[in-house]
Amino acid sequence: MRLRLLLLFVAGVSCLHARVEENVAYAMRGGLAMLLDVHYPERSNGFGIVFIAGSGWHAPLTYDAAPLKASGFAKLYVPPLTEAGFTVFVINHRAAPRYSYPAPIEDAQRAVRFVRHNADRFGIDPIRIGGVGGSSGGHLISMLGVLDGGGEPASPDPVERVSAKLQAVFARAAPFDLTLVQGRFSSGSVSSLLGMRLGARDAPSTKEHRTYWAASPAAHVSPDDPPFLLMHGTADDRVPHGQSEEFLARLETIGIEAELVLIEGGGHGASFPGATNPPDFLGAMVSFFQRQLSNQAEKDASPPKPLRHDPSIERDVPFGMVSGGALLMDVYRPDRPNGIGILHITGSGWHSPLAANAPQQKASRQVEVFGRPLVEAGYTVFAVNHRTAPLNKYPAQLEDVERAVRFVRFHAARWDIDPERIGGIGGSSGGHLTLMLGVFSAIGDPEDPDPVNRENARLQAIVPWAPPTDLVMLNGEYGQGTFGSLFGMRLLERDPKSSPQFKAYRDASPIHHVSPGDPPTLLIHGDADGVVPLRHSEIIAARMRAADIAVEMLVIPGGGHGALFPGKIPDAPDYVQAAVDWFDRHLRD
Numbered sequence: 001m002r003l004r005l006l007l008l009f010v011a012g013v014s015c016l017h018a019r020v021e022e023n024v025a026y027a028m029r030g031g032l033a034m035l036l037d038v039h040y041p042e043r044s045n046g047f048g049i050v051f052i053a054g055s056g057w058h059a060p061l062t063y064d065a066a067p068l069k070a071s072g073f074a075k076l077y078v079p080p081l082t083e084a085g086f087t088v089f090v091i092n093h094r095a096a097p098r099y100s101y102p103a104p105i106e107d108a109q110r111a112v113r114f115v116r117h118n119a120d121r122f123g124i125d126p127i128r129i130g131g132v133g134g135s136s137g138g139h140l141i142s143m144l145g146v147l148d149g150g151g152e153p154a155s156p157d158p159v160e161r162v163s164a165k166l167q168a169v170f171a172r173a174a175p176f177d178l179t180l181v182q183g184r185f186s187s188g189s190v191s192s193l194l195g196m197r198l199g200a201r202d203a204p205s206t207k208e209h210r211t212y213w214a215a216s217p218a219a220h221v222s223p224d225d226p227p228f229l230l231m232h233g234t235a236d237d238r239v240p241h242g243q244s245e246e247f248l249a250r251l252e253t254i255g256i257e258a259e260l261v262l263i264e265g266g267g268h269g270a271s272f273p274g275a276t277n278p279p280d281f282l283g284a285m286v287s288f289f290q291r292q293l294s295n296q297a298e299k300d301a302s303p304p305k306p307l308r309h310d311p312s313i314e315r316d317v318p319f320g321m322v323s324g325g326a327l328l329m330d331v332y333r334p335d336r337p338n339g340i341g342i343l344h345i346t347g348s349g350w351h352s353p354l355a356a357n358a359p360q361q362k363a364s365r366q367v368e369v370f371g372r373p374l375v376e377a378g379y380t381v382f383a384v385n386h387r388t389a390p391l392n393k394y395p396a397q398l399e400d401v402e403r404a405v406r407f408v409r410f411h412a413a414r415w416d417i418d419p420e421r422i423g424g425i426g427g428s429s430g431g432h433l434t435l436m437l438g439v440f441s442a443i444g445d446p447e448d449p450d451p452v453n454r455e456n457a458r459l460q461a462i463v464p465w466a467p468p469t470d471l472v473m474l475n476g477e478y479g480q481g482t483f484g485s486l487f488g489m490r491l492l493e494r495d496p497k498s499s500p501q502f503k504a505y506r507d508a509s510p511i512h513h514v515s516p517g518d519p520p521t522l523l524i525h526g527d528a529d530g531v532v533p534l535r536h537s538e539i540i541a542a543r544m545r546a547a548d549i550a551v552e553m554l555v556i557p558g559g560g561h562g563a564l565f566p567g568k569i570p571d572a573p574d575y576v577q578a579a580v581d582w583f584d585r586h587l588r589d
Contacts, residue, residue, distance in 0.1 A: 023316045025328070026114035027107060027356040029094060030391030031400070032325025033316070034107050034356075036091040036114075037069050038122060039078050045085030047293045048124035050112055050144070050166065051078060052091060054135030054173075054270075055324075056189040057104055059095035063320035063327075063403050064450040068092045073134050073270040080282045081132075086289065087124050088132075089115050093140070095324035096193045101215050104193075107324075108140045109149060109164035110356050117159045128293045130168040132285070134270060135239065136189075138174025142217040142247075145169035145226050157357040165226070168292035170285050172231045173268050175239045176247035177218040179209060221250050227257040229288040231281055233266025235274055257292075312375075319407035320400065322387065327400055329384040329407075330362045331415060332371060338378035340587045341408055341417040343401070343437075343459070344371045345384060347428030347466070347563075350397055350486050352388040361385045361430075369563040370425055370465075370576060377580045379423075380415050382408050386433070389486045394508055401433050402442050402457035409455045421587045423461040425579060427563055428532060431467030435510035435540070438462040438519045458519070461586040463579045465524035466561055468532050469540040471505045514543045520550035522582040524575045526559020528567055550586070554578050 019040040027034040053071035069090040078088050093107035112129065119126035133141030149164035175181045178190050179198060191197040194211055202208045213219050228251055232241040244260055251258040261284060266272025272281070314331040321327070346361040362383040371381040386400035405422065412419035426434035442457035468474050475483050475491050484490040487508075489501045496502065506512055521544060525537040537553055544551040556572050559565030565572065 023318060023326070023328075025316060025326075025360070026091070027110045028352065028358040028360055029103075029107070029325060029356065030354075031327075031352055031361065031386050031388035031397075032094075032322055033328045033360070033385065034092055034094070034110065034324075035067065035069065035316075035318070035326045036089050036111055039082050039088040039090065040123075041082040041085045041087060043085055044087055044123050045290075046123070046125045046128065047086050047289065048115055048119070048122065048129040049081055049086045049088045049289065050091065050108075050115060050129060050131045050141070051088050052093070052108060052131070052133040052137035052140050054133070054137040055095060057096050057101075057136045057139075057193045058189060059321070059324045061098065061323065062450060063322070064452065065321040065323075067318070067321055067326065068095070068324060073137070076270050077132060077134075077282065077285070080286050081289070084286045084290065086130075086286075087122055089122075092321075092326065093324050096189075098323035100195045101193050104140055104324075105143050105147075106356075108144055109147070110159070112144060112149070112164040112166065113151065113159045113162050116162045116164075126162070127167065129166055130170070130289045130293055131166040132170045132172075133174065134172035135174065135268065138171035139176070139178075139217065141166070141169055142171045142174055142176060142228070143220070145228065146217050146220040146222065157355060159357060167226050168229075168289055169226055170229045170231070170288060171244075172270070173233065173236055173239050174217070174230070174243065174247075176216060176243050178212040178216045180243065180246075181239065218247055218250055221247075221254060221256070223254050223256070225251070225256050227288075227292045228259075229285065230258065230260045231263065231272075231284075232260070233263045233268065233272045233275060235265050236268040238268040259288075319384070320403045322400075327385055327387070327403065328360070328362065329382050329404060330367075332367075332375045332381040332383065333415070334375045334378045334380060336378050337380055337416055338588060339416060339418050339421070340379050340583070341412070341415065341422045342371075342374050342379045342381050342583065343384060343405060343408065343422065343424040343426075343434075344381055345386070345401055345424065345426030345430035345433050347426065347430040348388060349482055350389050350394070350429045350432075351482065354391070361388075366427060366430070366563045370427075370579060373576050373580055374425075374583070377584070379580075379583065380417050393488045394486050394504075397429075397433060398436050398440070398508075401437060403452070405437060405442075405457040405459065406444065406452050406455040409457075410452045419455075421460055423463070423583050423587055424459040425463040425465075426467075427465040428467070428561065431464035432469070432510065434459075434462050434464045435467050435469065435521075436508075436513070438464075438521060439510050439513040439515065441513075461520045461583055463522045463524065463582055465563075465575070466526065466529055466532050467510070467523070467536060467540075469510045469536040471509045472502065474532065474536070475505060511540050511543055514540065514547050514549070516547045516549070518544065518547065518549045520582070520586040521552075522579065523551065523553045524556065524578070525553070526556040526561065526565045526568065528558050529561045531561035552582075 266275035346364040
């Protein structure tokens with residue numbers, strides 16, 4: 001049914017504020033957290049709405065990029081929904097140019113599954129979830145309606161067992177057929193998203209055309225799809241309104257309930273700029289969801305379950321955005337702070353699993369082993385995530401932990417710490433990164449538009465345990481497949497020192513960056529470590545002594561590779577207390 005509303009736009013954005021639960025992690029992707037904000041209504045109707053802002057499927061590559069969930073589109077459309085009783089989930093997703101399709105739709109589907117799996121927590125009915133999206137967000141939200149989205153019953157992750165399909169979809173100015181998108185919108189956005197361009201001469205049989213079509217909602221329409229409400233401005237010069245008209249016809253042909261609201265004179269934007277006497281499109285959206293989701297099985301709405309909260313831990317603090325994903329840290333506050341901060345970097349082999357429920361590095365047991373005693377001693381501990389291989393190649397890992405130091409230093413007053421007294425501790429690959437923060441030059445850029453990036457990333461004292469210090473040597477000893485994945489290239493014995501791969505492995509090795517003025521360093525290593533031999537700590541300790549750096553080495557007899565140094569003799573040194581004492585000696589007055 002084609003519908004042109006001519007009513008005056010009388011619904012303003014309310015000044016009432018819903019309660020917002022920010023930065024809920026719904027997935028982990030290569031060390032990055034996919035976040036959503038939950039906007040709770042004052043009185044819930046038990047309906048959930050997943051909201052995806054338009055971004056051209058892209059996000060800036062800078063750490064200070066605004067998250068997608070903070071868009072103006074959300075600020076305009078979310079309040080009328082929460083006022084009507086809907087619980088709204090505004091999401092981030094991975095974005096081009098760093099991440100190609102299908103990454104954004106994988107994240108969007110994961111968000112729906114997460115919301116559905118946790119429906120009781122959010123006080124909604126899992127079978128009454130709608131979706132709102134505009135522009136590229138309209139494309140993604142429409143894909144959530146037309147794709148099958150069935151869960152994987154055998155998945156070890158319970159979130160992946162539930163469906164990602166929505167029960168009602170509102171799409172504004174959405175490109176439904178990417179093979180037909182014309183003008184500025186497709187000048188680079190779609191080709192960047194899909195990793196290929198579609199030329200005018202490319203026939204439907206070409207890989208390019210088939211890829212563009214497979215990424216189009218129009219390609220997946222089927223009789224079991226949910227009701228759609230489409231809105232489009234007639235003066236949209238980025239996504240022509242013919243896209244919505246053709247998609248409407250396709251839906252109606254197979255019997256899907258759908259309607260189209262054309263906004264006369266409206267351009268491409270959340271409020272349809274240029275429209276004269278625009279209709280109440282926000283009210284139409286709310287009415288659509290009230291009508292369509294009420295048709296599902298009735299269930300009394302229950303209030304969201306309160307989350308357990310430890311006031312001494314500030315969890316999920318974003319310290320950088322990377323193409324739609326968030327870098328997070330947990331901040332552990334002591335009862336009696338001494339004004340000193342310690343960065344904790346978990347060892348993970350620089351890698352993490354590809355599953356969306358991969359554990360966060362900052363939640364590692366290593367934080368309990370080393371971080372908790374530091375907190376009890378008065379230190380404020382910042383446990384950080386960083387990007388991981390295989391999705392992210394080195395030096396992304398180093399860049400992220402440098403960003404963490406800069407962020408902590410810039411916000412030192414927020415946590416009542418001295419910006420000139422920040423230490424670092426980490427083990428294995430985390431020990432490697434901790435060493436790099438100590439020995440690698442990481443001055444800030446005074447001309448950077450992001451004030452955080454103007455800060456220095458150097459630490460003032462470090463405690464790396466079991467750190468790989470010479471990656472060329474470690475690769476030679478073990479033929480490391482880890483490094484082939486981390487660097488995106490393997491290093492063979494026959495490769496000359498002038499080769500790119502040798503230079504990459506060498507430049508990532510802390511032993512080649514030691515210089516006078518590096519921070520005091522306590523190295524902790526087990527003498528039975530079969531993963532990173534003790535030799536790695538011995539050679540960098542020797543270089544540090546030669547450079548007149550304050551360095552000590554604590555050897556754990558019988559200790560293997562791990563935070564508990566498995567196999568250590570019963571009367572092994574108390575390495576945790578040694579770490580606390582090291583920071584006391586070099587960071588406290």
